[in-house]
Amino acid sequence: MLELKDIKLSYGSAQILNGVNLSVKRGDVVSIIGPSGTGKTTLLKCINYLARPASGTIAFDQIRMDYQRADKAAVQAIRLRTAMVFQQFNVFKNMTVIQNVMDPLVVVQRKSREEAHAIALQELERVGLSDKREHYPSQLSGGQLQRTGIARALAVRPDVILFDEPTSSLDPELVGEVLKVIKDVTSSGITSLLVTHEMQFAKNISNRIVFMDRGVVAADGSPTEIFDTPSSPRLAQFLSSELAFQ
Amino acid sequence: MDLSTMIPELFSALPLTLVITFTAMSVGFCLALIATTLRVRRVPVISQFVDLYVSYARSVPVVLQLFVAFYGLPLLVILFGFQDFITATMAAMVGLSLYHGGYLSEVMRPAYLAVERGQHDAADSLGYSFRQKMFRIVGPQAIHIGLPGYGNSIIYLIHNVALVMYIGAADVMATAHLIMERDYNQFQFETYLVLAVIYSLMCLIAWLIIRFFELRFAVHLSKEATSIPLKTAAFASV
Numbered sequence: 032m033l034e035l036k037d038i039k040l041s042y043g044s045a046q047i048l049n050g051v052n053l054s055v056k057r058g059d060v061v062s063i064i065g066p067s068g069t070g071k072t073t074l075l076k077c078i079n080y081l082a083r084p085a086s087g088t089i090a091f092d093q094i095r096m097d098y099q100r101a102d103k104a105a106v107q108a109i110r111l112r113t114a115m116v117f118q119q120f121n122v123f124k125n126m127t128v129i130q131n132v133m134d135p136l137v138v139v140q141r142k143s144r145e146e147a148h149a150i151a152l153q154e155l156e157r158v159g160l161s162d163k164r165e166h167y168p169s170q171l172s173g174g175q176l177q178r179t180g181i182a183r184a185l186a187v188r189p190d191v192i193l194f195d196e197p198t199s200s201l202d203p204e205l206v207g208e209v210l211k212v213i214k215d216v217t218s219s220g221i222t223s224l225l226v227t228h229e230m231q232f233a234k235n236i237s238n239r240i241v242f243m244d245r246g247v248v249a250a251d252g253s254p255t256e257i258f259d260t261p262s263s264p265r266l267a268q269f270l271s272s273e274l275a276f277q
Numbered sequence: 278m279d280l281s282t283m284i285p286e287l288f289s290a291l292p293l294t295l296v297i298t299f300t301a302m303s304v305g306f307c308l309a310l311i312a313t314t315l316r317v318r319r320v321p322v323i324s325q326f327v328d329l330y331v332s333y334a335r336s337v338p339v340v341l342q343l344f345v346a347f348y349g350l351p352l353l354v355i356l357f358g359f360q361d362f363i364t365a366t367m368a369a370m371v372g373l374s375l376y377h378g379g380y381l382s383e384v385m386r387p388a389y390l391a392v393e394r395g396q397h398d399a400a401d402s403l404g405y406s407f408r409q410k411m412f413r414i415v416g417p418q419a420i421h422i423g424l425p426g427y428g429n430s431i432i433y434l435i436h437n438v439a440l441v442m443y444i445g446a447a448d449v450m451a452t453a454h455l456i457m458e459r460d461y462n463q464f465q466f467e468t469y470l471v472l473a474v475i476y477s478l479m480c481l482i483a484w485l486i487i488r489f490f491e492l493r494f495a496v497h498l499s500k501e502a503t504s505i506p507l508k509t510a511a512f513a514s515v
Contacts, residue, residue, distance in 0.1 A: 079401075079402050080401075081398050081401060081402060084353060110401070110403070110404040111404045114400070114402065114403065115398075115399075115400065116404040117395060117398065119393075120395075121393075121395035121397045121398055121399035122399075123396065123399065123400075123413075123414050124418060124497060125414065125417045125418050125421070125497050126394065126414075126453045127497075132495070134413065135403040135404070135405070138409050139403055139405060139409070167496075167497040168497070169497060180399075187403060268294065
């Protein structure tokens with residue numbers, strides 16, 4: 032359903048993505064792993080055009096776009112069918128938890144307030160935040176903020192959900208509650224892309240692992256293939272250092 | 278002459294002071310909004326001109342800006358083929374609007390830039406249009422950040438309105454001088470004291486209004502803010 036071809040992107044003289052190819056099938060749960068600075072997050076942000084590649088193409092079901100001739104309508108169409116969960120949560124600070132979840136439904140999707148409210152309640156229940164719905168972000172812990180972010184992403188009923196290092200800026204004791212929610216989301220069948228450093232978690236929830244190194248996809252396979260029989264010395268080295276660290 | 282005739286006479290000039298203030302406030306606000314937009318979006322050439330304008334408004338003494346407006350505007354009007362119809366009051370309004378607009382844009386721009394990049398990203402990723410993003414997410418947060426600076430700029434504006442007497446506009450300050458000259462400089466201290474009270478009151482009222490909005494926009498920032506009535510909080514901080 033989603034196919035990225037030959038994505039290239041550089042910031043100044045630093046080449047971040049060096050011709051990345053990635054295709055995702057409906058229902059896939061794909062974890063993207065790799066050393067820091069290899070463009071995992073950037074790749075994810077290319078999908079919804081928060082990062083702007085210099086070249087490459089994207090095909091999202093019927094929507095096709097060449098990044099050299101990015102057009103507003105295609106970008107918007109892709110954004111309406113994807114949702115992103117951010118490393119820094121990026122919950123709207125001037126709104127309560129429930130307003131955060133409702134606002135995109137009312138403003139972007141033009142749903143009635145009643146309908147948006149009902150959906151928001153349902154999603155907040157799912158992430159376990161019903162009792163915090165009238166709180167402002169400044170009153171919440173990191174784990175609660177990230178669960179708000181996940182509820183907001185789920186509420187728009189995306190075809191693909193993009194998790195950008197969702198637990199990397201959380202205190203260690205809060206990581207568990209967020210991973211539990213993500214696991215619940217991914218097991219519900221929604222197509223998911225997850226950039227993460229939680230190796231064990233990636234192995235457990237994904238049906239595919241993509242290993243990125245120096246701006247390209249260096250390995251791509253099932254969790255068993257990647258973790259148990261690493262195909263390259265780079266991958267083996269990366270895995271041993273990550274797993275030793277955990 | 279005594280206080281009972283002097284005070285009403287001073288107050289009779291207050292409407293003009295207020296009209297100049299409010300004109301500069303509203304025109305300056307619009308100018309600042311345009312200047313900020315152009316400076317943030319970086320349109321080639323136009324943005325450089327706006328930079329130049331802001332630097333003029335912020336670095337040239339306000340008295341000098343008023344003289345430039347007073348002597349420059351008639352030349353401009355004649356250049357465009359009209360009769361010179363510029364009065365001192367009009368020059369004062371134009372001069373102060375330009376000053377306030379430039380000054381205020383340097384309050385708005387940092388406030389806008391202080392809103393985290395992530396807030397833009399989240400809104401963009403969800404499909405908000407630029408307008409929707411500005412009105413619902415970035416704008417309200419930028420207002421909250423910029424309000425204290427806005428309060429200061431209003432107070433500076435009120436102070437600077439006192440300078441319009443140098444180009445001959447008949448505001449409260451100019452009227453005070455007229456009264457003193459007419460009465461052989463008898464009650465100088467008293468007159469200036471009344472003037473000081475008038476300016477203090479104007480600033481206090483402006484400050485209270487802005488403080489009210491500051492608290493309203495700060496509701497999301499602390500647990501306490503939602504439970505303290507706004508009025509109590511505003512007066513506690515005076």
